[in-house]
Amino acid sequence: xxxxAFSYLVVSILMFAIGTMGVLTRRNGIVVFMCVELMxxxxxxxxxxxxxxxxxxxxxxxVFFVMCVAAAEAVVGLAIVIALFxxxxxxxxxxxxxxxx
Amino acid sequence: MIxxxxxxxxxxxxxxGGLGLVLAKNPVHSALSLIVNFFSIAGLYLTLNAEFLAxxxxxxxxxxxxxxxxxxxxxxxxxxxxxxxxxxxxxGLAFLVSMGFALEMCYILFGPFGDKSVSGDFTYGxxxxxxxxxxxEFVFPFEMxxxxxxAALMGAIIVAKSYNYET
Numbered sequence: 001x002x003x004x005a006f007s008y009l010v011v012s013i014l015m016f017a018i019g020t021m022g023v024l025t026r027r028n029g030i031v032v033f034m035c036v037e038l039m040x041x042x043x044x045x046x047x048x049x050x051x052x053x054x055x056x057x058x059x060x061x062x063v064f065f066v067m068c069v070a071a072a073e074a075v076v077g078l079a080i081v082i083a084l085f086x087x088x089x090x091x092x093x094x095x096x097x098x099x100x101x
Numbered sequence: 102m103i104x105x106x107x108x109x110x111x112x113x114x115x116x117x118g119g120l121g122l123v124l125a126k127n128p129v130h131s132a133l134s135l136i137v138n139f140f141s142i143a144g145l146y147l148t149l150n151a152e153f154l155a156x157x158x159x160x161x162x163x164x165x166x167x168x169x170x171x172x173x174x175x176x177x178x179x180x181x182x183x184x185x186x187x188x189x190x191x192x193g194l195a196f197l198v199s200m201g202f203a204l205e206m207c208y209i210l211f212g213p214f215g216d217k218s219v220s221g222d223f224t225y226g227x228x229x230x231x232x233x234x235x236x237x238e239f240v241f242p243f244e245m246x247x248x249x250x251x252a253a254l255m256g257a258i259i260v261a262k263s264y265n266y267e268t
Contacts, residue, residue: 003108005217008145009210011112015119015138017203022123024195028182030174031122031131037166038119038135041142044158052149053217057225057234061242063154064231067161068246072253074166078173079257085177086263 008049015042029084029091033077040070104220107148115141127181128174132167139163150223153231 015038022035044063051059081091088095118138125131139162146155224230235243 001105002218002220003105003148005214005219006211007108007112008149008219009214010207011115011145013203013206013210014116017199018116018119018123020199020202021195024198025123025192026182028128028179030170030177030179031128034122034131034135034170037162038122038138041139041162045142045145048146048149048151048154049219051225052151052219052221052223053214055221055223055225057230057238060151060154060225060231061234061239064157064235065239065242065246067157069249071161071166072249074169075253075257076260078169079261081173082177082261091177091179 005049005053009046012042012046012049015039015045027092027094029081029093030078032093033074033081037070037074040066104148107144111141111144111148114138115145128179129171132170132174135170136163136167139167149219149226151226153226153228 019035019039019042022038023032026032026035044066047059047063047066049059051057051063084096085091115138118134118136118141121134122131122138125134139158143155143158143163146152146158225234
């Protein structure tokens with residue numbers, strides 16, 4: 001049984017669902033951030049699948065730019081995590097609730 | 102035949118890495134599981150003939166971003182989460198929402214893509230066509246990437262810098 005496009009898309013969907021479950025469940029801020037990176041990678045996989053299916057450059061180029069933007073986002077997000085750690089000495093996301101009424 | 106074996110190997114490894122990320126108590130174990138996942142996604146890119154993207158995935162994601170994550174985890178000296186194996190309402194609801202979304206997406210995508218094959222040549226997996234595309238059709242996003250990276254660099258330094266107030 002050759003892997004079809006649907007096989008790759010099922011892998012992408014499962015990784016995205018696991019990432020969503022991690023974002024909703026985990027309490028450590030850095031692990032939540034890593035689950036967001038997992039979701040980004042799942043979408044990258046589906047983009048490459050579609051690009052290969054039609055043999056067009058659009059999907060692969062978009063993956064290239066998504067990787068660069070994800071790197072920039074990881075840098076800024078981890079700087080924010082470091083700045084938050086200075087105040088509260090831990091990264092539990094239930095502690096950062098000053099916007100709650 | 103070898104395509105099927107490689108696809109199953111990298112898919113199972115990738116999903117196992119994702120599950121290890123979500124279920125591990127120690128954040129360092131989560132980071133290492135995510136590195137396993139990134140390598141298996143690079144393997145999946147290689148089965149799709151996207152060689153340039155596979156190598157860029159290993160260099161950027163597993164080689165730079167995850168090293169940065171591990172630096173921050175080690176710098177902040179985070180401890181493991183206290184293990185609660187009770188399956189409370191929040192975890193059950195999160196599981197239902199994400200698995201429901203996954204099943205719905207599989208059902209929707211089975212119709213159009215159930216029998217489309219991904220075999221054949223992929224001309225934009227090699228370095229030279231990607232380079233040509235970056236310089237002709239995608240030159241504006243390519244230049245904007247450098248602006249984004251400089252903005253991220255400056256933003257990270259400003260946010261994470263510690264200020265001494267006695268000077």
